[in-house]
Amino acid sequence: MTPKRKRLWLVVSSLAVLGFAATLVLTALNDNIVFFYSPTQIAEKQIPPERRFRMGGLVEAGSVQKSADGQTTRFRVTDTNKTVDVVYRGLLPDLFREGQGVVAEGSLGADGVFVAREVLAKHDETYMPPEVAKAIKDAGQWKDGKK
Amino acid sequence: MIPELGHFALILALAVALVQGILPLLGASRGDIRLMDLGRTAALTQALLVFVAFGALTQAYVTSDFSVVNVVANSHSAKPLLYKISGVWGNHEGSMLLWALILALFGAAVAVFGAGLPDTLRARVLAIQALIGVGFLAFLLFTSNPFERVSPAPLDGNGLNPLLQDPGLAFHPPLLYLGYVGFSVTYAFAIAALLEGRVDAAWARWVRPWTLAAWCFLTLGIALGSWWAYYILGWGGFWFWDPVENASLMPWLAGTALLHSAIVVEKRDSLKSWTVLLAILAFSLSLLGTFLVRSGVLTSVHAFAQDPARGMFILAFLLLVTGGGLALYAWRAPRLTPGGMFQPVSREGALILNNLLLCTLAATVLLGTLYPLFLDLLTGNKVSVGPPFFNATFVPICAPLFAALCVGPYLGWKRAEIWPALLKLRVAFIAAVVAAIVAATAIDGRATLAALAFGFGVWLIVGSLGEFAQRLARTGYRMPPRAALGMTIAHAAMGVVVLGAVGTGAWNSELMQTMKPGDRAQFHGFDVKLERMESLQGPNYIAERATLAVSVGGKSYTVLQPERRLFAVQRRQVAETAIHTNLLRDLYATLGEGEAANGWVIRLYYNPLAPWIWLGAALCALGGFVSLSDRRLRVGAPQGGKRARTRPIAHPAE
Numbered sequence: 105m106t107p108k109r110k111r112l113w114l115v116v117s118s119l120a121v122l123g124f125a126a127t128l129v130l131t132a133l134n135d136n137i138v139f140f141y142s143p144t145q146i147a148e149k150q151i152p153p154e155r156r157f158r159m160g161g162l163v164e165a166g167s168v169q170k171s172a173d174g175q176t177t178r179f180r181v182t183d184t185n186k187t188v189d190v191v192y193r194g195l196l197p198d199l200f201r202e203g204q205g206v207v208a209e210g211s212l213g214a215d216g217v218f219v220a221r222e223v224l225a226k227h228d229e230t231y232m233p234p235e236v237a238k239a240i241k242d243a244g245q246w247k248d249g250k251k
Numbered sequence: 252m253i254p255e256l257g258h259f260a261l262i263l264a265l266a267v268a269l270v271q272g273i274l275p276l277l278g279a280s281r282g283d284i285r286l287m288d289l290g291r292t293a294a295l296t297q298a299l300l301v302f303v304a305f306g307a308l309t310q311a312y313v314t315s316d317f318s319v320v321n322v323v324a325n326s327h328s329a330k331p332l333l334y335k336i337s338g339v340w341g342n343h344e345g346s347m348l349l350w351a352l353i354l355a356l357f358g359a360a361v362a363v364f365g366a367g368l369p370d371t372l373r374a375r376v377l378a379i380q381a382l383i384g385v386g387f388l389a390f391l392l393f394t395s396n397p398f399e400r401v402s403p404a405p406l407d408g409n410g411l412n413p414l415l416q417d418p419g420l421a422f423h424p425p426l427l428y429l430g431y432v433g434f435s436v437t438y439a440f441a442i443a444a445l446l447e448g449r450v451d452a453a454w455a456r457w458v459r460p461w462t463l464a465a466w467c468f469l470t471l472g473i474a475l476g477s478w479w480a481y482y483i484l485g486w487g488g489f490w491f492w493d494p495v496e497n498a499s500l501m502p503w504l505a506g507t508a509l510l511h512s513a514i515v516v517e518k519r520d521s522l523k524s525w526t527v528l529l530a531i532l533a534f535s536l537s538l539l540g541t542f543l544v545r546s547g548v549l550t551s552v553h554a555f556a557q558d559p560a561r562g563m564f565i566l567a568f569l570l571l572v573t574g575g576g577l578a579l580y581a582w583r584a585p586r587l588t589p590g591g592m593f594q595p596v597s598r599e600g601a602l603i604l605n606n607l608l609l610c611t612l613a614a615t616v617l618l619g620t621l622y623p624l625f626l627d628l629l630t631g632n633k634v635s636v637g638p639p640f641f642n643a644t645f646v647p648i649c650a651p652l653f654a655a656l657c658v659g660p661y662l663g664w665k666r667a668e669i670w671p672a673l674l675k676l677r678v679a680f681i682a683a684v685v686a687a688i689v690a691a692t693a694i695d696g697r698a699t700l701a702a703l704a705f706g707f708g709v710w711l712i713v714g715s716l717g718e719f720a721q722r723l724a725r726t727g728y729r730m731p732p733r734a735a736l737g738m739t740i741a742h743a744a745m746g747v748v749v750l751g752a753v754g755t756g757a758w759n760s761e762l763m764q765t766m767k768p769g770d771r772a773q774f775h776g777f778d779v780k781l782e783r784m785e786s787l788q789g790p791n792y793i794a795e796r797a798t799l800a801v802s803v804g805g806k807s808y809t810v811l812q813p814e815r816r817l818f819a820v821q822r823r824q825v826a827e828t829a830i831h832t833n834l835l836r837d838l839y840a841t842l843g844e845g846e847a848a849n850g851w852v853i854r855l856y857y858n859p860l861a862p863w864i865w866l867g868a869a870l871c872a873l874g875g876f877v878s879l880s881d882r883r884l885r886v887g888a889p890q891g892g893k894r895a896r897t898r899p900i901a902h903p904a905e
Contacts, residue, residue: 121611175852
């Protein structure tokens with residue numbers, strides 16, 4: 105093989121790998137990105153049931169109820185403007201508490217209740233997920249210095 | 252008094268770093284040997300000063316000096332000594348000080364062990380290393396001073412985040428930083444080479460040990476973090492494709508590619524400018540990782556509270572290091588003499604394929620990690636990219652990488668034949684196919700992809716060990732060089748990791764049950780009985796502990812005692828999992844909330860092959876260390892300094 109052919113071979117194989125990767129990435133992005141909506145956006149948009157998305161806000165004080173067996177938790181998430189009912193079956197992360205920020209992933213049931221498949225844990229109690237901070241800011245209730 | 256000494260030492264270190272960053276560079280361009288030699292003295296002085304600062308902060312933590320803000324915010328007098336010490340780097344300021352310390356120690360190591368380097372190259376490497384140090388020391392002094400005082404001093408501190416009070420996490424940051432910061436040395440070598448305008452086999456021999464050492468520590472750091480997440484977060488998972496995890500994976504992928512391309516430079520004097528580029532990228536990705544973790548621009552499971560001003564500083568520094576490095580590369584790389592071309596089917600060809608695939612993997616992770624950021628900036632939509640994306644992209648690209656991994660070592664340099672190599676791999680191929688079929692039929696008929704991945708794991712192990720056995724037979728059972736031994740260990744270890752990941756990821760099962768004392772649960776052939784619930788008093792927490800008696804076929808097998816700890820100072824609960832392992836599978840129990848009337852929620856997991864993930868990662872790092880001890884890598888070492896180069900680097904981890 106001449107040096108030119110070899111270089112061509114190198115370029116073609118690189119492009120093949122990158123093309124393969126790009127195809128994978130594009131299809132995967134199409135199918136697998138998960139949107140984040142605040143309670144206000146959920147109320148405004150018609151999100152079809154079964155569509156997976158993330159939602160977040162503050163866990164409303166006094167809204168957390170446990171089922172008798174302790175495995176199912178119902179609570180309300182608020183961005184101080186609108187609230188959404190959430191039901192979650194499983195162990196809640198250690199930092200889940202009333203009045204704290206929370207992000208949950210799941211989908212809306214037919215009755216409008218958000219069925220969470222995952223409630224995200226945080227390592228630090230002063231941490232506020234950026235989406236939640238923005239959702240509360242958008243609802244016009246953000247106070248500086250608030251945790 | 253001592254914190255002020257620490258603060259003062261840090262300021263002096265910045266001044267010394269400035270001198271070390273400027274004068275040796277001038278000396279190298281003017282040919283002034285005195286200015287060049289200044290770099291060595293300055294590097295040692297800087298390391299000593301930063302060490303004094305770090306020691307001062309550690310002293311404040313150990314003696315619980317609550318007149319220091321940082322100690323108040325992150326420590327408590329009732330905390331066990333280990334966590335008082337690990338608390339030093341369990342916070343933003345302290346962890347940045349650790350960064351600066353490791354950076355300075357690496358600089359000092361180059362000064363001590365680089366006596367065999369050409370004067371100009373050593374001067375330039377030390378200067379670049381110092382300029383990076385200037386960035387971090389300035390960052391510490393101007394935005395995150397760990398020695399700030401508070402008056403009046405509170406009686407006690409706020410305590411360390413309970414999740415961090417864990418032996419696994421105590422050593423995770425130092426190891427990870429040894430990896431991240433280790434790439435600063437390769438970056439410094441790359442920039443110095445561009446300034447010199449010369450990259451040759453000798454350069455590659457000097458660079459490779461540093462890359463290898465950094466890579467080993469990074470491997471251990473990632474593994475320790477993943478192990479910690481596995482047993483503390485209580486989800487039974489080990490990798491969540493979270494931005495913070497991805498941040499450590501990207502430099503690892505780039506570093507792995509660099510490790511392999513440096514071999515081509517060393518052996519064949521080819522692929523030079525690509526290797527220099529990789530060295531720049533590996534360190535840039537390390538800085539990007541630090542930025543992502545410290546700035547909080549992405550929602551992460553592992554996020555800690557952040558300060559945007561600090562994020563901006565790191566971002567600016569990242570742009571300077573990456574942009575500056577790439578600009579210099581664009582300007583100077585064309586001057587590097589091109590190496591010879593070679594046949595596609597050859598050792599070099601295989602290593603190029605390895606680089607191509609590893610870089611594609613790194614790019615995929617980078618895209619998936621930053622995509623939410625781009626989309627937010629462009630459209631304002633908040634999205635997250637989670638495990639499904641990475642499973643659909645990362646895993647398929649791993650397949651050709653793993654397939655080729657076993658073939659590469661059979662190919663000779665310059666020119667090779669593919670068929671003889673494949674023929675020698677027939678045993679591994681048959682073993683892999685059998686393993687895949689067995690996995691698909693006997694273990695789980697539905698998970699065909701998992702069965703395929705299982706086959707790949709077996710292929711990696713049998714293929715790598717087979718190559719080693721054939722090499723032994725060929726050389727009359729003489730021990731091959733350590734580098735070859737290290738390669739075999741690391742390659743086979745990848746197979747072990749794959750098997751562990753498939754076993755845990757695809758074939759795990761879980762059971763959640765609400766139990767009262769006396770209740771039983773049937774799980775995977777185990778009879779699990781909740782014997783009793785009790786309260787315990789720990790050093791700085793109170794705990795609820797469940798005692799689960801596990802029996803098989805009526806015979807008592809083991810006792811699991813998961814806990815829920817309530818840390819009084821932070822008023823936070825942390826679940827402590829109980830794991831029984833026999834190295835083939837983990838039986839894993841976590842305790843949820845509950846009370847006597849309704850019972851407690853108990854969650855049980857059965858994770859086949861889970862220990863293999865960390866066993867494999869540890870073996871992988873071991874392979875690296877074995878390779879590092881190879882005599883050939885010490886060609887550039889000084890006369891009379893024959894002791895292993897790893898020695899000074901290993902110190903901070905202890």
